[in-house]
Amino acid sequence: MGEQFDGTSRRRILQAGALGAGVAVAGVTGVPTASATGAGASSSRPDVEDTRFTLAVVPDTQYMFDEDRGDSAPLTATFEYLIDQRGVDNIVFTAHLGDVTQNAQAREFAQADPVFAVMDRARMPYSVLAGNHDIDGSKDDQRGDSPYLHVFGPQRFKRMSTYGGSTPDGYNSYHVFRAGGRQWLLLAMDWRPSDAGFAWARKVIADHPALPVILTTHEIVYADDDQGVAYFSDHGNRVWDQLINSNDQIFLTMNGHYWPPGRTIRKNAAGHDVHLHITNYQDRYYGGGAMIRLYHFDLVRNTIDVETINPWILAQKPARRSLLAEQEVELTSDVNRFSLPIDFASRFAGFAPEPVRPARPAAELVIPGTVAYWRLDGPVGSRVVDHSGRGNDLTPVVLPGSAADSLKASAEFHPDQPGHASWEFGGGRNPNRGAYLRTADNAPLNRLTFKGGYTIEAFVKLSDDGGDHSWEGLLSRLGTGADAGKTGSDPSEPVVNLAFSGGRELQWAVYPLDKNDTFTNWGHEEVAGRWFHLAVVNDGRHTTLYIDSSELLRNPSTRSNGLSTVGKPWLLGANHYANKIEQSFGGHIGELRIVDRALDLDEFLNA
Numbered sequence: 001m002g003e004q005f006d007g008t009s010r011r012r013i014l015q016a017g018a019l020g021a022g023v024a025v026a027g028v029t030g031v032p033t034a035s036a037t038g039a040g041a042s043s044s045r046p047d048v049e050d051t052r053f054t055l056a057v058v059p060d061t062q063y064m065f066d067e068d069r070g071d072s073a074p075l076t077a078t079f080e081y082l083i084d085q086r087g088v089d090n091i092v093f094t095a096h097l098g099d100v101t102q103n104a105q106a107r108e109f110a111q112a113d114p115v116f117a118v119m120d121r122a123r124m125p126y127s128v129l130a131g132n133h134d135i136d137g138s139k140d141d142q143r144g145d146s147p148y149l150h151v152f153g154p155q156r157f158k159r160m161s162t163y164g165g166s167t168p169d170g171y172n173s174y175h176v177f178r179a180g181g182r183q184w185l186l187l188a189m190d191w192r193p194s195d196a197g198f199a200w201a202r203k204v205i206a207d208h209p210a211l212p213v214i215l216t217t218h219e220i221v222y223a224d225d226d227q228g229v230a231y232f233s234d235h236g237n238r239v240w241d242q243l244i245n246s247n248d249q250i251f252l253t254m255n256g257h258y259w260p261p262g263r264t265i266r267k268n269a270a271g272h273d274v275h276l277h278i279t280n281y282q283d284r285y286y287g288g289g290a291m292i293r294l295y296h297f298d299l300v301r302n303t304i305d306v307e308t309i310n311p312w313i314l315a316q317k318p319a320r321r322s323l324l325a326e327q328e329v330e331l332t333s334d335v336n337r338f339s340l341p342i343d344f345a346s347r348f349a350g351f352a353p354e355p356v357r358p359a360r361p362a363a364e365l366v367i368p369g370t371v372a373y374w375r376l377d378g379p380v381g382s383r384v385v386d387h388s389g390r391g392n393d394l395t396p397v398v399l400p401g402s403a404a405d406s407l408k409a410s411a412e413f414h415p416d417q418p419g420h421a422s423w424e425f426g427g428g429r430n431p432n433r434g435a436y437l438r439t440a441d442n443a444p445l446n447r448l449t450f451k452g453g454y455t456i457e458a459f460v461k462l463s464d465d466g467g468d469h470s471w472e473g474l475l476s477r478l479g480t481g482a483d484a485g486k487t488g489s490d491p492s493e494p495v496v497n498l499a500f501s502g503g504r505e506l507q508w509a510v511y512p513l514d515k516n517d518t519f520t521n522w523g524h525e526e527v528a529g530r531w532f533h534l535a536v537v538n539d540g541r542h543t544t545l546y547i548d549s550s551e552l553l554r555n556p557s558t559r560s561n562g563l564s565t566v567g568k569p570w571l572l573g574a575n576h577y578a579n580k581i582e583q584s585f586g587g588h589i590g591e592l593r594i595v596d597r598a599l600d601l602d603e604f605l606n607a
Contacts, residue, residue, distance in 0.1 A: 046092045046179070051299040053179040055214070056082050056094040056292055059256040059280045062133045063287025065112045066102035072115050074290035074312035079115065081311030082292075083122040089294065092179040093162065094124060095186060097256035097279070098131025098218035106147040113151050125162040127175050127188040128152045131218040131257060140192040141171040167200045174204050176211065180299045182352075183208075185249070189217035192235070198242040205247050210352040212344075213249040215239075220255045221276045223262025228335030230262035230278050245269050248350050251342070254293075256280040261308075261335045270350060275340060279308075281331075285324040289313060291331070302343050308336040360418040362387035365593065372445050372594040374437075374572065377419035380407045384437055392445040394437035394572060399584060402426070406435035410588055414459040414531040417590045422459075425573045427472055427584030434584035436473075436574035445594070446477075446569055449513055451562040452598025453540035457533065459590035462504065464529025470502040471583045473575025475592065478568035480578060481511045481518070486564065488517035492578040495564040498536065499575050499583070504528065508536050508545055513562035521545040522554035531588075540597065 046053065058078065064070045082091055101108035119126050134148045154166040154173065162175040164185075171190040176183050185208050187201055205213055220236035223229060232240065236255075244250050248270040259280040265273050281288030289310050296305040308331040313321060321329075331337065345354050362375055366388055373387040374394055384394035398406055406426040413420050427434030439445055462469055477496035481488070484495050495511045506523030521543055526532060535546040541559045545552045572592060573585040 044087055046086055046090045048092065048178040049181045050090055051180050053090040053092045053297050055179075055295040055297065056091055057216075057254055057279060057295060058094060058096045058290065058292050060097065060099040060131065060133075060282045060288070061112075061290055062099040062102040062131070063282055064115075064290060065100060065108040067105065067108065070102070070108075070111065071286075072111060074286065074288075074310075075112075075115050076118060077312035077315050078290040078292055079118045079124075081315070083119070083124055086124065089296070090179075091124075091294075093175065093177045093184075093186065094119070094126040095188065095214075095216045095254065096126065096128045097216055097254060098129045098191060099133045099256060099282075100128065100131070100148075100152070102133055104134050104136070104147060106150070109147045109151040116152075116156075120156075120159070125160045125175065125177060127157070127173065127186060127216065129173075129188040129216060129218060130171055130191050132191045135171075135191065137191060140194040141167065141169050141190040141197045142194050143171075144169075164204070167197055169197075172197050172200060174201075176208065180297060183211050185211040185213045187213060187215045187217075189215065189239075189243075191218045193217075193239075193242075195242075201243055202247065205249055209249075211249060212251055212348055212352070213247065215244065215250050215253040217253070217255050219257045220253055221262065221264060221278050222258035223260050223278055223335070226260055226333075226335070228260070228262045228333075230264040230276060232266075232276075233258075236276075240266070244274060248272055250274060251347055253277065254279065259283045263335070263338075272347060272350070273342075275342075281308075285328050289325075289328060291328070293336075299344055302341060304340040304342060306336075306338050306340065308332075354415075356420075357416055359420045362419070365418055367595065369595045369597055369599045370593060371448060371596045371599065372439075372570075373591070374593075375419040375591040376423035376589055377413075377421035377591070379409050380423060390444055392439050392443045392570075394439060396435055396437055398435040399433055399581065401431065402433040402435060406433070412461070412531075412588055413590050414461075414533060416533070417459045417531075419591050422461075422588040422590040424463075424588050425585045427573065427586040428467065429470070429472075429583055432581065432583065434573075434586065436581070436584050437572040438478075439569040441569060443569060446567050447565060448596055449562045449565055450538070450596055450598070451513065451540070452596070453538045454563070454597055455535065455537050455595040456498070456592070457535040458592040459531065459533055460587065461531045462500070462526060462528040462587040465586065467528075467586060468502055469500045469504050469528070469586060471499055471575070472585050473497065473499045473571065473583055474573065474585055474589070476571040476575040477563070477565065478571065478576060478579060479564075479566035481564075483566045483568075483579075484511055484564040486511050486516050488515075490518075493518060494576055495566070496570075497575050500526070506534060506545065506547065508543065510543075510560075511564040512560035513564055515560055519543070519556050519558070519560045521552070521556065523547055523552050528587075531590075538597075 064075050135146050149170050153170045157163040162177045164174045166173040173188045175186045221230040253276045261279045263277045281291040289312050291310045294307050310328050313325045313329050370388040372392040386392040408424045410422045410424045475498040476494050479495045482491035497509045504526045508521040509518050537544050544555045
């Protein structure tokens with residue numbers, strides 16, 4: 001409230017006409033918003049701060065490099081696609097799951113080397129691990145030298161900014177990449193890590209105690225049919241026991257080796273979900289054709305959207321694709337195209353809790369023009385102080401027949417709310433019950449008309465009690481349209497009313513000074529039980545409604561000026577019809593601020 005946010009200063013909030021679609025309102029929420037189109041098609045580099053990003057996964061490509069029987073064209077096409085799409089899909093990293101080659105021969109790695117060099121030249125970070133076909137599969141990572149190490153040993157990855165290091169044997173490595181405004185750790189583990197390899201991985205995780213970890217290796221789980229239910233292999237159980245179970249930072253694992261694809265979820269020792277995925281397409285047409293998985297992370301939606309495509313076939317002209325190729329352009333079964341709901345903040349809270357924005361003194365929020373600022377962050381008492389200093393204090397009123405504790409102090413608050421508390425309003429209807437707050441009969445706020453514009457903002461949460469919240473009042477001004485001399489619309493309606501419809505839509509309905517009818521802004525359905533920030537911004541001509549810094553749709557384009565008044569009190573937590581309290585509020589209110597843009601505006605804009 002009143003501080004800078006996302007490059008938008010408070011100067012722009014109150015300045016007439018300064019707000020545009022999507023602009024943060026009054027510097028209030030502090031929550032980063034996802035861009036509408038990711039990094040954008042014109043960008044050749046990923047946007048590591050965007051909350052939408054993609055991790056590309058390349059499973060077994062062994063039939064592409066099989067003595068003299070392979071074909072490197074599909075994998076080349078895949079890498080070229082990832083390079084072309086890295087800006088569009090915000091691709092931040094690519095992980096190969098092992099079995100680059102079929103026979104672990106030096107000549108096969110010599111064939112693969114220039115294909116991966118396509119990624120090197122484009123400076124696309126990636127990891128590679130050894131599958132059982134890349135080395136002597138009967139040995140663990142202490143097997144010694146191999147053609148695999150000559151091409152995909154540490155020397156290849158040291159040039160990458162994401163590379164963190166490898167085990168002394170060279171077969172296990174890790175990368176740290178930035179995406180979504182934070183760092184992520186990816187482990188690329190050998191086909192058969194030794195005890196020393198597992199100990200190294202545990203130390204890497206311990207050395208990065210706040211990073212979410214993605215584990216890639218060649219074998220953990222398998223699926224024995226097309227239903228996609230995955231099970232642990234014997235070796236997978238060893239990986240679980242040695243590495244995954246006790247390391248809560250590991251939330252996602254990926255492996256190849258087996259087919260068909262599948263996935264499962266297992267609870268770790270901390271009681272949290274670990275998502276385990278097997279993906280491999282070597283059994284399909286053209287050895288899988290270097291088909292890839294794209295894991296599209298969305299940190300705002302708390303979702304990972306997964307899709308499986310074949311860039312090599314996509315690049316072919318449709319008229320020239322074979323029948324089998326047409327069937328492999330994209331796989332859309334439930335095991336190949338799905339979404340993972342993950343509450344990232346909750347899942348990572350045990351090792352990387354989101355910092356709570358510190359509470360801010362009320363005095364810091366009293367910007368020029370503030371005519372009322374109420375913070376419900378103390379015990380319920382006989383008065384709520386107006387921190388603006390203009391004397392617009394509130395007093396509680398309990399509706400007849402309502403419980404004495406219809407107003408209760410609560411420790412809940414919006415994470416970006418300046419005051420770290422709220423009051424719970426126990427409003428309801430049929431019969432009307434609950435409590436509300438009101439200004440005094442002679443409060444200065446009652447007389448203001450806001451001809452120069454206004455901003456009203458609040459932190460609110462509707463009770464998730466099964467009620468529909470039909471026409472519950474959040475903020476209202478006593479006095480009807482008829483009292484103010486208006487004859488249009490329904491003159492028994494309040495001159496000012498901020499309420500929720502039967503569909504939990506926010507409604508700002510007012511009689512402007514210069515109009516005979518009510519003017520109404522409508523919001524969308526709000527989710528009960530979830531905090532949100534609202535702002536009503538009038539620049540002296542038009543009124544715009546915002547939820548969580550997002551401009552809403554149904555804002556009137558017709559000009560209107562000021563707010564009608566008959567000098568009666570304001571109500572917080574209730575509305576009225578014909579001056580009779582009709583519906584009180586049910587939920588939490590953290591704080592509410594009203595700014596008159598005509599007061600001290602020049603001082604504010606020059607501050």
